[in-house]
Amino acid sequence: xxxxxxxxxxxxxxxxxxxxxxxxxxxxxxxxxxxxxxxxxxxxxxxxxxxxxxxxxxxxxxxxxxxxxxxxxxxxxxxxxxxxxxxxxxxxxxxxxxxxxxxxxxxxxxxxxxxxxxxxxxxxxxxxxxxxxxxxxxxxxxxxxxxxxxxxxxxxxxxxxxxxxxxxxxxxxxxxxxxxxxxxxxxxxxxxxxxxxxxxxxxxxxxxxxxxxxxxxxxxxxxxxxxxxxxxxxxxxxxxxxxxxxxxxxxxxxxxxxxxxxxxxxxxxxxxxxxxxxxxxxxxxxxxxxxxxxxxxxxxxxxxxxxxxxxxxxxxxx
Amino acid sequence: xxxxxxxxxxxxxxxxxxxxxxxxxxxxxxxxxxxxxxxxxxxxxxxxxxxxxxxxxxxxxxxxxxxxxxxxxxxxxxxxxxxxxxxxxxxxxxxxxxxxxxxxxxxxxxxxxxxxxxxxxxxxxxxxxxxxxxxxxxxxxxxxxxxxxxxxxxxxxxxxxxxxxxxxxxxxxxxxxxxxxxxxxxxxxxxxxxxxxxxxxxxxxxxxxxxxxxxxxxxxxxxxxxxxxxxxxxxxxxxxxxxxxxxxxxxxxxxxxxxxxxxxxxxxxxxxxxxxxxxxxxxxxxxxxxxxxxxxxxxxxxxxxxxxxxxxxxxxxx
Numbered sequence: 001x002x003x004x005x006x007x008x009x010x011x012x013x014x015x016x017x018x019x020x021x022x023x024x025x026x027x028x029x030x031x032x033x034x035x036x037x038x039x040x041x042x043x044x045x046x047x048x049x050x051x052x053x054x055x056x057x058x059x060x061x062x063x064x065x066x067x068x069x070x071x072x073x074x075x076x077x078x079x080x081x082x083x084x085x086x087x088x089x090x091x092x093x094x095x096x097x098x099x100x101x102x103x104x105x106x107x108x109x110x111x112x113x114x115x116x117x118x119x120x121x122x123x124x125x126x127x128x129x130x131x132x133x134x135x136x137x138x139x140x141x142x143x144x145x146x147x148x149x150x151x152x153x154x155x156x157x158x159x160x161x162x163x164x165x166x167x168x169x170x171x172x173x174x175x176x177x178x179x180x181x182x183x184x185x186x187x188x189x190x191x192x193x194x195x196x197x198x199x200x201x202x203x204x205x206x207x208x209x210x211x212x213x214x215x216x217x218x219x220x221x222x223x224x225x226x227x228x229x230x231x232x233x234x235x236x237x238x239x240x241x242x243x244x245x246x247x248x249x250x251x252x253x254x255x256x257x258x259x260x261x262x263x264x265x266x267x268x269x270x271x272x273x274x275x276x277x278x279x280x281x282x283x284x285x286x287x288x289x290x291x292x293x294x295x296x297x298x299x300x301x302x303x304x305x306x307x308x309x310x311x312x313x314x315x316x317x318x
Numbered sequence: 319x320x321x322x323x324x325x326x327x328x329x330x331x332x333x334x335x336x337x338x339x340x341x342x343x344x345x346x347x348x349x350x351x352x353x354x355x356x357x358x359x360x361x362x363x364x365x366x367x368x369x370x371x372x373x374x375x376x377x378x379x380x381x382x383x384x385x386x387x388x389x390x391x392x393x394x395x396x397x398x399x400x401x402x403x404x405x406x407x408x409x410x411x412x413x414x415x416x417x418x419x420x421x422x423x424x425x426x427x428x429x430x431x432x433x434x435x436x437x438x439x440x441x442x443x444x445x446x447x448x449x450x451x452x453x454x455x456x457x458x459x460x461x462x463x464x465x466x467x468x469x470x471x472x473x474x475x476x477x478x479x480x481x482x483x484x485x486x487x488x489x490x491x492x493x494x495x496x497x498x499x500x501x502x503x504x505x506x507x508x509x510x511x512x513x514x515x516x517x518x519x520x521x522x523x524x525x526x527x528x529x530x531x532x533x534x535x536x537x538x539x540x541x542x543x544x545x546x547x548x549x550x551x552x553x554x555x556x557x558x559x560x561x562x563x564x565x566x567x568x569x570x571x572x573x574x575x576x577x578x579x580x581x582x583x584x585x586x587x588x589x590x591x592x593x594x595x596x597x598x599x600x601x602x603x604x605x606x607x608x609x610x611x612x613x614x615x616x617x618x619x620x621x622x623x624x625x626x627x628x629x630x631x632x633x634x635x636x
């Protein structure tokens with residue numbers, strides 16, 4: 001059943017009981033696309049759905065790690081179990097190790113009710129790691145009440161975070177026309193909550209005013225009035241209000257039925273992506289001989305690409 | 319057989335005879351993803367393979383349209399029938415109309431042995447229009463000896479051009495560290511022939527020297543020594559030598575067996591992309607009810623995404 005002596009059922013039970021090493025082991029199993037991926041996925045399915053998944057996004061320099069750390073502190077003070085996934089699409093490094101600029105996270109490293117994990121981006125799709133949804137499920141099954149998903153903000157990955165999160169927090173900093181940049185990057189649409197960090201700096205209230213104007217021009221129809229919080233994450237200022245808003249948004253999502261809708265949409269996309277990947281793999285089974293033969297026939301003018309695609313599908317379905 | 323009164327067989331015969339209107343009509347049929355796309359594709363399959371497909375790539379300002387026009391003049395002087403596809407991934411406009419900055423092309427607009435077409439980028443994949451390979455086949459079947467594929471140089475599309483062309487010409491201009499930019503952008507690897515246009519400007523020989531050094535550091539193993547041509551396209555200077563090199567490369571590709579290999583690889587990718595697109599369409603047949611139901615079950619924890627993907631595939635294969 002379980003080659004290489006991995007007892008998935010046992011690992012999942014231990015992870016459920018909060019054993020950090022088993023959580024780490026399970027994330028590694030999904031991240032390395034191990035033979036056990038399907039087994040892990042099946043074991044997790046009935047155990048997930050309890051966690052509130054929060055995405056944090058924003059340009060480099062706005063204080064994402066600091067804000068994440070401040071959120072962990074506040075959430076722990078409220079008795080919540082917290083998981084943190086720091087996804088870095090540009091980093092080749094992955095695993096439990098803390099990255100240099102996440103040093104503040106070490107405040108929480110010994111807390112058994114905080115699980116912190118860095119993930120590198122892998123896979124053919126670029127941007128966020130394809131394994132991220134699986135890792136979220138591991139943390140969810142392990143009893144995390146809140147999962148903070150922090151990404152290195154580089155264009156597309158910010159939008160992908162919103163696709164994986166129940167609630168997306170867009171972080172900005174005063175000045176630098178950050179609000180306008182956000183508008184350009186399409187960040188305004190994905191934010192459920194806006195947070196102007198480093199709010200002790202000049203220009204915080206101007207940025208808030210600009211942002212409020214821009215938000216008013218693009219009203220959403222989902223009955224949620226997007227709050228704009230001011231924080232100084234290094235000192236914890238404004239963080240309780242931010243957490244209040246996060247909880248309010250979670251309640252709003254549940255009460256309005258949007259939580260189920262967002263999560264079902266997300267699963268729909270994930271199922272479709274997995275299915276297409278399976279098909280792609282079938283095409284190259286046996287070194288892709290069938291595909292090679294069809295390409296050779298198309299080159300000879302004996303078949304057109306559409307008919308060749310039909311044949312390929314008929315063969316791989318069989 | 320042919321709804322909307324399109325007689326594909328007749329159109330293809332007329333296009334083969336060089337009738338410009340039928341060529342235009344066929345490209346429109348493939349570009350608009352009409353119901354006749356498959357029929358057109360099947361009719362073209364036995365007729366193609368004769369044309370030498372040349373991609374021209376380079377940063378804005380290096381003189382791509384001018385060089386394309388100068389190449390047309392020289393190729394016509396040698397008695398070749400020429401097709402030009404100007405692919406603009408950023409333009410919403412498409413069709414036979416000449417774009418403003420392609421004004422020089424009007425020199426050739428009345429020549430019955432030159433076919434010029436602008437194509438906008440469509441489709442889900444971004445960059446080069448998915449219809450471009452089909453349009454190339456239409457021009458090929460219509461008896462074009464050479465097809466010039468010109469793209470607005472924006473990152474990824476330059477690499478895509480190389481994927482569709484038999485021979486890729488990388489255009490540079492003197493100065494501006496263009497050579498180094500090219501190296502950074504990965505353009506050096508895709509070029510079969512390099513052309514420093516505006517060679518009457520200062521710095522042309524320096525750019526050639528720099529480029530030669532860079533090329534020598536990344537030698538290719540295919541037995542082709544990449545030439546560096548100097549041109550002043552506005553005056554036609556250096557263009558005969560460039561065309562000589564294009565012909566030499568075509569001969570090299572044929573003699574070495576690389577032509578068949580490149581084209582077969584290209585067809586392999588195209589067949590696979592069409593097949594995956596068919597599968598994607600099956601998933602959303604009947605409004606995607608099956609996929610919706612599976613996502614709902616996954617949300618309820620009754621099934622995991624991998625098993626859901628298996629079920630989706632089993633259903634859509636049936």
